[in-house]
Amino acid sequence: MPLKETFKALSDPARREILEMLKDGPMRAGDIAARFSMRQATVSYHLSQLKGAELIRERREKNYIYYELNTSVFEELLLWASAFTADQGEYALEEKKGELHHET
Amino acid sequence: MPLKETFKALSDPARREILEMLKDGPMRAGDIAARFSMRQATVSYHLSQLKGAELIRERREKNYIYYELNTSVFEELLLWASAFTADQGEYALEEKKGELHHET
DNA sequence: TCTATATTTAGATAAATTTCTAAATGGCGG
DNA sequence: CCGCCATTTAGAAATTTATCTAAATATAGA
Numbered sequence A, B: 001m002p003l004k005e006t007f008k009a010l011s012d013p014a015r016r017e018i019l020e021m022l023k024d025g026p027m028r029a030g031d032i033a034a035r036f037s038m039r040q041a042t043v044s045y046h047l048s049q050l051k052g053a054e055l056i057r058e059r060r061e062k063n064y065i066y067y068e069l070n071t072s073v074f075e076e077l078l079l080w081a082s083a084f085t086a087d088q089g090e091y092a093l094e095e096k097k098g099e100l101h102h103e104t
Numbered sequence C: 001t002c003t004a005t006a007t008t009t010a011g012a013t014a015a016a017t018t019t020c021t022a023a024a025t026g027g028c029g030g
Numbered sequence D: 001c002c003g004c005c006a007t008t009t010a011g012a013a014a015t016t017t018a019t020c021t022a023a024a025t026a027t028a029g030a
Helices: A003-010 A013-022 A029-034 A040-052 A071-082 B003-010 B013-022 B029-034 B040-052 B071-082
Strands: A056-061 A064-069 B056-061 B064-069
Touching: A003 A013, A003 A040, A003 A071, A003 B003, A013 A040, A013 A056, A013 A064, A029 A040, A029 A064, A040 A056, A040 A064, A071 B071, B003 B013, B003 B040, B003 B071, B013 B040, B013 B056, B013 B064, B029 B040, B029 B064, B040 B056, B040 B064
Parallel strands: none
Antiparallel strands: A056 A064, B056 B064
């Protein structure tokens, strides 16, 4: 929940690439690993980091695990970043400010 | 310019705290260090990381150096994050998409 | 129940990062 | 030109992180 974990998770290029892949829809760990030159165990590690940051969710189906984006944390990030821009009005800021805490 | 550096820079809590401080206006390295329990040399290191990511700029005046926010990179970040949210329409996305490259 | 498959966990290593102390730099004012 | 002040740079130590191999777990289906 705190943004601290979010930034930590986003700091790794491989993890951001995984997120980009998931834009096209849910994927299994094996499918993700197949597109990288890293071991499946390593991909599993990155997935656990992303899951810990709640940037992704897992959905179990048969004996597979599908990973998918969790958009809500991206909205928190959006809110955080918008507080640093000059033109804060462009993003719907005020409505959401109250709902979320604003930790670093 | 690539977002890679941005995420790297934002991954450290101390650096994010520095950014928060700079919301209130430009500060000198010494003033920033005075608010932390870390050495000035360490703060200097963090400032150089933030500067490398173009999240801050320095302005020299007399024999001081003032650090201040550079909002443009935050807008890139905003753009990146908005591509992961369901409701992309809320942020003025289309106008800016062409101007920026969209690397990871 | 047994086996095959998908995935994670454990443990180890290598690389990167943060932090410190001490020394160097650079510019103003006298 | 000199010494002072703010700040950075260098180098080293400690911590964290990413990655690998090998082993463990879980589960579907025969």
